[in-house]
Amino acid sequence: MKFFIDTANLEEIQAAYDLGVLDGVTTNPSLMAKEGIAGEENVMAHYKAICDIVDDKVSAEIISTTYEKMIEEGERLAAIDPKIVLKLPMIKDGVKAIRYFSNKGIRTNCTLIFSAGQALLAAKAGATYVSPFLGRLDDISMSGVDLIADIKTIFDNYDLGTEILCASIRHPMHLLDCAKLGAEVSTSPLKVFLQLLNHPLTDSGLEKFLTDHAKVNAEVAQEA
Ligand code: E4P
Secondary structure, eight states: OOEEEEOOHHHHHHHHHHHHHHOEOOOOHHHHHHHOOHHHHHHHHHHHHHHHHSSSOOEEOOOOOOOHHHHHHHHHHHTTOTTTEEESSSHHHHHHHHHHHTTTTTOOOEEEOSSHHHHHHHHHHTTTEEEBBBBHHHHHTHHHHHHHHHHHHHHHTTTOOOOEEBHHHHHHHHHHHHHTTTSSSEEEEHHHHHHHHOOOHHHHHHHHHHHHHHHHHHHHHHHH
8 A cells, every 4th residue: 555645744744754654745725724835836836845855646736626727727736846646626627637637647636535436437537546535424424434445346347547545544544444445545644654653562562672681781781
């Protein structure tokens, strides 16, 4: 499974990259706003700064909602760096724009996917990734994991080539459930990366190893 980080915070992206497990980045307008990034020039510069940290696959979200404007904005975003993946919403003009960019060999990520039908449509349009939002479905008492399973079955049935990018991941179990289903990508906040590290038996086991090591070495030093 590829690990993307879901943030526009440069320090968090660097931290995940330094961990040596990062395959890409997803951002969205809310995450950019959280970092106080406003104005097209600053937005472009911020995407470039993200591209300079990671090896590839930086999702930059198109704000426009009409086909013509989406194409113009997408062309500008794609010109920032070859690492850019255009992120487009699951709306009619978004699907048309995905087809346009797909025909041009520009990678796309169709966002705000909440049903298997939406995922199938985006895949048919040539999306590189579809982003089903697990946490937001769970928030309204619908199963995000069940949606991933449905999309995986459909994509496998037809060998569609579009990758499932599990988004709106809130905790490690979300990520692991998606991994068990064979979803190709997850995008998570840094917190989830760090939570994956944790197990109380690891902590107590390491403490015991280090205590035993220190004890025997202190005895040897005393005898010398
Ligand atoms: C996906 O690319 C989105 O940026 C993101 O995962 C949304 O997550 P949220 O529901 O935690 O805002």
